[in-house]
Amino acid sequence: xxxxxxxxxxxxxxxxxxxxxxxxxxxxxxxxxxxxxxxxxxxxxxxxxxxxxxxxxxxxxxxxxxxxxxxxxxxxxxxxxxxxxxxxxxxxxxxxxxxxxxxxxxxxxxxxxxxxxxxxxxxxxxxxxxxxxxxxxxxxxxxxxxxxxxxxxxxxxxxxxxxxxxxxxxxxxxxxxxxxxxxxxxxxxxxxxxxxxxxxxxxxx
Amino acid sequence: xxxxxxxxxxxxxxxxxxxxxxxxxxxxxxxxxxxxxxxxxxxxxxxxxxxxxxxxxxxxxxxxxxxxxxxxxxxxxxxxxxxxxxxxxxxxxxxxxxxxxxxxxxxxxxxxxxxxxxxxxxxxxxxxxxxxxxxxxxxxxxxxxxxxxxxxxxxxxxxxxxxxxxxxxxxxxxxxxxxxxxxxxxxxxxxxxxxxxxxxxxxxx
Amino acid sequence: xxxxxxxxxxxxxxxxxxxxxxxxxxxxxxxxxxxxxxxxxxxxxxxxxxxxxxxxxxxxxxxxxxxxxxxxxxxxxxxxxxxxxxxxxxxxxxxxxxxxxxxxxxxxxxxxxxxxxxxxxxxxxxxxxxxxxxxxxxxxxxxxxxxxxxxxxxxxxxxxxxxxxxxxxxxxxxxxxxxxxxxxxxxxxxxxxxxxxxxxxxxxx
Numbered sequence: 001x002x003x004x005x006x007x008x009x010x011x012x013x014x015x016x017x018x019x020x021x022x023x024x025x026x027x028x029x030x031x032x033x034x035x036x037x038x039x040x041x042x043x044x045x046x047x048x049x050x051x052x053x054x055x056x057x058x059x060x061x062x063x064x065x066x067x068x069x070x071x072x073x074x075x076x077x078x079x080x081x082x083x084x085x086x087x088x089x090x091x092x093x094x095x096x097x098x099x100x101x102x103x104x105x106x107x108x109x110x111x112x113x114x115x116x117x118x119x120x121x122x123x124x125x126x127x128x129x130x131x132x133x134x135x136x137x138x139x140x141x142x143x144x145x146x147x148x149x150x151x152x153x154x155x156x157x158x159x160x161x162x163x164x165x166x167x168x169x170x171x172x173x174x175x176x177x178x179x180x181x182x183x184x185x186x187x188x189x190x191x192x193x194x195x196x197x198x199x200x201x202x203x204x205x
Numbered sequence: 206x207x208x209x210x211x212x213x214x215x216x217x218x219x220x221x222x223x224x225x226x227x228x229x230x231x232x233x234x235x236x237x238x239x240x241x242x243x244x245x246x247x248x249x250x251x252x253x254x255x256x257x258x259x260x261x262x263x264x265x266x267x268x269x270x271x272x273x274x275x276x277x278x279x280x281x282x283x284x285x286x287x288x289x290x291x292x293x294x295x296x297x298x299x300x301x302x303x304x305x306x307x308x309x310x311x312x313x314x315x316x317x318x319x320x321x322x323x324x325x326x327x328x329x330x331x332x333x334x335x336x337x338x339x340x341x342x343x344x345x346x347x348x349x350x351x352x353x354x355x356x357x358x359x360x361x362x363x364x365x366x367x368x369x370x371x372x373x374x375x376x377x378x379x380x381x382x383x384x385x386x387x388x389x390x391x392x393x394x395x396x397x398x399x400x401x402x403x404x405x406x407x408x409x410x
Numbered sequence: 411x412x413x414x415x416x417x418x419x420x421x422x423x424x425x426x427x428x429x430x431x432x433x434x435x436x437x438x439x440x441x442x443x444x445x446x447x448x449x450x451x452x453x454x455x456x457x458x459x460x461x462x463x464x465x466x467x468x469x470x471x472x473x474x475x476x477x478x479x480x481x482x483x484x485x486x487x488x489x490x491x492x493x494x495x496x497x498x499x500x501x502x503x504x505x506x507x508x509x510x511x512x513x514x515x516x517x518x519x520x521x522x523x524x525x526x527x528x529x530x531x532x533x534x535x536x537x538x539x540x541x542x543x544x545x546x547x548x549x550x551x552x553x554x555x556x557x558x559x560x561x562x563x564x565x566x567x568x569x570x571x572x573x574x575x576x577x578x579x580x581x582x583x584x585x586x587x588x589x590x591x592x593x594x595x596x597x598x599x600x601x602x603x604x605x606x607x608x609x610x611x612x613x614x615x
Contacts, residue, residue, distance in 0.1 A: 040573040044548075047541070055470070060260070062269025064472025065534060072538035124270060128277035131252070138249075142352070147552070149561025151354025163245040265465070267474025329475060333482035336457070343454075347557070356559025368450040 014074075016187070017054060017067070017114045021078040023107030024140045025050035029083035031144055033090050045147050046083030051075055053139030057115045057132055061122050105198035109191030112137040112169045117176070117183070126173045133169040137194075138162065164201060168194030219279075221392070222259060222272070222319045226283040228312030229345045230255035234288035236349055238295050250352050251288030256280055258344030262320045262337055266327050310403035314396030317342040317374045322381070322388070331378045338374040342399075343367060369406060373399030424484075426597070427464060427477070427524045431488040433517030434550045435460035439493035441554055443500050455557050456493030461485055463549030467525050467542055471532050515608035519601035522547040522579045527586070527593070536583045543579040547604075548572060574611060578604030 028049025032042040051068040054075075058066035068075040115136025119129040145152040172190035176183060233254025237247040256273040259280075263271030273280040320341025324334035350357040377395035381388060438459025442452040461478040464485075468476035478485040525546025529539040555562040582600035586593060 038573075040576060043576075044572050059264060059469060060270055060274060062267075062472075064269075064474075065470055065532065065538070069470060069529075069534055069538040069541065072535055072541065076537045076541065119274075122270065124274055125277055127281045128270070128274040131274065131277065131281065134249075146351060146556060147562050152352050162249050163243075166245060166248075264469060265475055265479060267472075269474075324479075327475065329479055330482055332486045333475070333479040336479065336482065336486065351556060357557050367454050368448075371450055371453075 013114050013118060014067075014071075016110050018074060018078050020107045020110035020114060021050045021054065021068075021075060022082050023103045023110065024053070025079045025082040026086055027104045027107065028140070028144045029086035031148060032083075033086060035148060039084075039087055042083055042087050043080060045144055046086075047076075047079045048147060049140045049144035050079035050083075051140070052143040053111050053115070053136045053141075056139040057118060057136040060132060060135070061118065061124075063122075101202070102195075102199075105195045106191065108137045108165055108198060109168060109194035111140070112165050112194060113172050113187045113190050116169055116173050117187070120173070120176065126177055129173050130166070130169055133173070134162075134165050137165045137169070164194050164197035167197060218319050218323060219272075219276075221315050223279060223283050225312045225315035225319060226255045226259070226273075226280060227287050228308045228315065229258070230284045230287040231291055232309045232312065233345070233349045234291035236353060237288075238291060240353060244289075244292055247288055247292050248285060250349055251291075252281075252284045253352060254345045254349035255284035255288075256345070257348040258316050258320070258341045258346075261344040262323060262341040265337060265340070266323065266329075268327075306407070307400075307404070310400045311396065313342045313370055313403060314373060314399035316345070317370050317399060318377050318392045318395050321374055321378050322392070325378070325381065331382055334378050335371070335374050338378070339367075339370055342370045342374070369399050369402035372402060423524050423528060424477075424481075426520050428484060428488050430517045430520035430524060431460045431464065431478075431485060432492050433513045433520065434463070435489045435492040436496055437514045437517065438550070438554045439496035441558060442493075443496060445558060449494075449497055452493055452497050453490060455554055456496075457486075457489045458557060459550045459554035460489035460493075461550070462553040463521050463525070463546045463551075466549040467528060467546040470542060470545070471528065471534075473532075511612070512605075512609070515605045516601065518547045518575055518608060519578060519604035521550070522575050522604060523582050523597045523600050526579055526583050527597070530583070530586065536587055539583050540576070540579055543583070544572075544575055547575045547579070574604050574607035577607060 025046045028046035029042050031049070032045035037045065055066045055068050058064065058068070068079075112133045114133075116129045116133030118136075119132035120126075124132070142152040168190050171193055172186060175181065175186045175189070179186070230251045233251035234247050236254070237250040242250065260271045260273050263269065263273070273284075317338045319338075321334045321338030323341075324337035325331075329337070347357040373395050376398055377391060380386065380391045380394070384391070435456045438456035439452050441459070442455035447455065465476045465478050468474065468478070478489075522543045524543075526539045526543030528546075529542035530536075534542070552562045578600050581603055582596060585591065585596045585599070589596070
């Protein structure tokens, strides 16, 4: 019943996974800085926000220890350095709030694609890939909100962010499964779709 | 130190596990609908409420990916369709609130038995089976409450629901370990006991 | 890529791990008693507070089922009996509040060392050991706070407890990796350092 994961499918992922981790770290640190956390508190929020979704994904896929730990030399700097940058450049960053919302929306799409793709590489079916992709995308933000003592944003009444992730993730999985197109292109399209849905949902909420 | 799980003991479980998942989905969706969540929010509450306890159980037993993912073709519909039904039939369901409390009490018992039984099938001892059974039963509800931004109901001061689960679970494990009776009968008795304790605890709280 | 864990390094741990579990159970039970929980609520808070950090550690290391379950005959009494003692001796314990803070500070150090050491025994590098040690130390308290419906203490703005854990954990990992000294001595020093930082951080907060 167990097949080794499809390594070719896995090749695209490390770069995207790390890019998403950087975006998650920035989002988590900004959240913590706004709440007036001290530097260790900022790190304790930013690291789960950055690596939490991927760790949950790897736990469910049974790839333990998770890549964030076996490759900690890459993942920990990706989770810590952007958070420190946000902490020390707080006054500058605040003016960039709009940019940060965009980075956040981008990270949702990147995480969703990485998660869905990894689940497919582990030979799970498309419904499972959809669940893993969504969890990978929203997991970090949920951990960030729980640690910060707030109702998780993704499940807030009226919010459409979760809709964006689920729709974009389904779009990605459907194209990967049904169409013979290069997966980099499909991934870019899905990330763009989730990004667009997020931006529109905020504008017309 | 590792023995393959006892497959005969596992045979009863899928049907009970799916029945509990359906009950958990209904409970989660009703909770989300009351809080005026939009449809994606309802799904993001109902799916963890439905599958969360079983996924936590499978993580602790090291059966990864969890059955909810390897058998996603069965478990995802069991988690999604009842939630959609609740969402679209909201006005009808509200009148059925009493029935839903009963369904919820039933699901606690089903999840507790499935969890305890699976732990025993994995050759854990009775204390561990008690922990897994309890976690399986209360896990989905705890996730639902956290995602909904409330203090987890199971740990609320004065509440006796957790007592019902622990007592019923201990009853189940004790009978399974000590008595030579068909396990379907024991399971039915334990589910009935937990159900009864829950109903009584609400009446006399 | 997978090596069996270094069993010699693991030998120190069970005693320390159990001692930390006892301290975690006392801390969790006191927290629940203060919030007027009934006895089952106290157990449902104390058990995760006691075993939660170690279970999260074992999940991330892929040692499943976690030792808290495979050795449930030791770990469950360590999690339950101190909690029952706190519950029944409530009036006496209250006068011992100062002692309990010290026990709590001690448990942070014990958990951090056990976690870091176990990660190194699983051949993870020092950054990963730092993450596992910190998670092991703060995990139980985070679960306790979430189940009790509060903002996790470890991430509260201004608090220096997390700083103590991270610094002490880094101190432990650095000495273990760099110095040829008996690891019992290093462990004692690190536990003492974390203990001292905690006490000072409360005094000068």
